[in-house]
Amino acid sequence: MQQLINAIIKFxxxxxxSVLFLFSLLLTSKSSAYHRxxxxxxxxxxxxxxxxxxxxxxxxxxxxxxxxRLSEENELLLTELLQKKQTDDNQLxxxxxxVARVLRNSFMLEYNYLTINIGENHGIRPEMGVVSAKGxxxxxxxxxxxxxxxxxxxxxDLQVNAKLQKSNHFGSLKWTGExxxxxxxDDVPNTAPIKVGDTVITGGMSTIFPAGxxxxxxxxxxxxxxxxxxxxxxAMFQDMTNLGVIYVIENPDRIEINSLQNLSNE
Amino acid sequence: MxxxxxxxxxxxxxxxxxxxxxQQYVPYISLLFIVLYPTDLRQTMFLVVAFLYGLSIDxxxxxxxxxxxxxxxxxxxxxxxxxxxxxxxxxxxxVKFSKIPxxxxxxxCLLVVMTHHxxxxxxxxxxxxxxxxxxxxxxxxxxxxxxxxSVFMFLFVSKK
Numbered sequence: 001m002q003q004l005i006n007a008i009i010k011f012x013x014x015x016x017x018s019v020l021f022l023f024s025l026l027l028t029s030k031s032s033a034y035h036r037x038x039x040x041x042x043x044x045x046x047x048x049x050x051x052x053x054x055x056x057x058x059x060x061x062x063x064x065x066x067x068x069r070l071s072e073e074n075e076l077l078l079t080e081l082l083q084k085k086q087t088d089d090n091q092l093x094x095x096x097x098x099v100a101r102v103l104r105n106s107f108m109l110e111y112n113y114l115t116i117n118i119g120e121n122h123g124i125r126p127e128m129g130v131v132s133a134k135g136x137x138x139x140x141x142x143x144x145x146x147x148x149x150x151x152x153x154x155x156x157d158l159q160v161n162a163k164l165q166k167s168n169h170f171g172s173l174k175w176t177g178e179x180x181x182x183x184x185x186d187d188v189p190n191t192a193p194i195k196v197g198d199t200v201i202t203g204g205m206s207t208i209f210p211a212g213x214x215x216x217x218x219x220x221x222x223x224x225x226x227x228x229x230x231x232x233x234x235a236m237f238q239d240m241t242n243l244g245v246i247y248v249i250e251n252p253d254r255i256e257i258n259s260l261q262n263l264s265n266e
Numbered sequence: 267m268x269x270x271x272x273x274x275x276x277x278x279x280x281x282x283x284x285x286x287x288x289q290q291y292v293p294y295i296s297l298l299f300i301v302l303y304p305t306d307l308r309q310t311m312f313l314v315v316a317f318l319y320g321l322s323i324d325x326x327x328x329x330x331x332x333x334x335x336x337x338x339x340x341x342x343x344x345x346x347x348x349x350x351x352x353x354x355x356x357x358x359x360x361v362k363f364s365k366i367p368x369x370x371x372x373x374x375c376l377l378v379v380m381t382h383h384x385x386x387x388x389x390x391x392x393x394x395x396x397x398x399x400x401x402x403x404x405x406x407x408x409x410x411x412x413x414x415x416s417v418f419m420f421l422f423v424s425k426k
Contacts (some may be wrong), residue, residue, distance in 0.1 A: 012310055013342070016313045016314065017313055017339075020313065020317045021338055021339070023334075024320070024321075024332070024335030024389075025331065025335065025389075026331065027321075027324070027330045027334065028330040028332050028335065028389055030330065031330025031331070032330065034392075035330065035392055038393055039392075
């Protein structure tokens with residue numbers, strides 16, 4: 001004990017320096033959006049590296065389940081491919097797809113993120129959409145050379161353009177931060193015919209997700225007081241607490257479309 | 267000492283931060299405080315004071331904690347600089363800044379300023395991508411600051 005105290009006294013300057021320097025780093029990281037971004041990019045890289053090893057074991061134990069899921073997905077993709085061949089003229093934008101595995105997933109917070117095992121080396125860039133076989137998962141936020149951080153749909157900052165499959169009425173889909181299996185669809189006009197059990201799909205108004213990706217079904221709805229809009233609770237098809245293989249989709253024309261839209265906003 | 271503290275903080279953030287030379291170089295006159303802080307006082311106390319000093323510049327110029335980190339680092343490495351420039355004897359006795367030759371004084375200033383600037387620009391860039399810029403800023407700004415501080419010293423302190 002005496003030696004410990006002696007050591008502390010001997011190295012007190014180094015200690016004081018380290019503590020205060022960490023504090024200044026903390027202040028710096030909080031100060032501007034730029035510093036926050038870089039900080040969270042670093043932590044994405046570090047965290048991913050640590051979690052890769054632990055998730056490797058999980059993969060091995062889940063192999064049987066994953067195989068089943070993969071075959072389900074293959075089936076679904078094959079069906080979609082066949083449908084696509086029939087209605088090829090509808091799909092005007094050539095979306096590209098990349099397969100990835102989820103390394104870390106959070107769903108307990110109000111602002112959730114996931115980390116996936118592909119990054120810039122695989123062509124992943126921020127603002128690409130992420131989907132699973134059953135529905136949408138999120139949007140890519142930061143990338144490092146080998147990993148990417150994805151803003152989950154269970155994040156109160158994310159809004160997705162969605163519509164009712166039957167009537168094509170658009171609304172914006174958000175998470176309320178409460179139930180990880182439920183999203184809220186706002187801004188659907190009350191003229192829309194709606195029933196419990198109707199399917200909700202992506203609207204395709206943004207350049208992130210193509211139109212027609214399934215999201216969930218209408219669980220219940222009510223009219224917002226004093227407005228002409230519905231408030232709809234959507235039960236998600238994809239269980240966000242159990243994600244395995246996901247797909248990152250890219251719209252190659254995104255930058256071009258966005259720059260055009262920015263031009264008209266100015 | 268307190269007057270120097272307050273005066274330099276205000277002078278730096280109100281006057282010298284706006285004094286851009288060749289569009290991008292700023293003399294960090296505030297470093298006079300770190301340079302002139304008495305050498306015979308406790309080093310631990312110096313670290314805390316330097317941190318608070320940097321922090322108050324940060325508060326006035328809304329820059330997070332980069333000045334605090336930089337001043338702290340400069341203060342932390344100052345004993346090493348003192349020892350290498352003035353010799354081992356400075357460990358136990360006060361260095362009388364008003365009596366040292368200008369060349370020695372300039373080298374001492376330059377080393378302290380370089381430490382400060384390297385941390386300052388490193389923190390403000392916060393990534394390794396622009397290390398050339400960091401080095402360039404450190405060296406050019408450092409030279410400028412060291413010259414300005416030496417001139418101040420020559421004009422005011424050494425006359426006493």
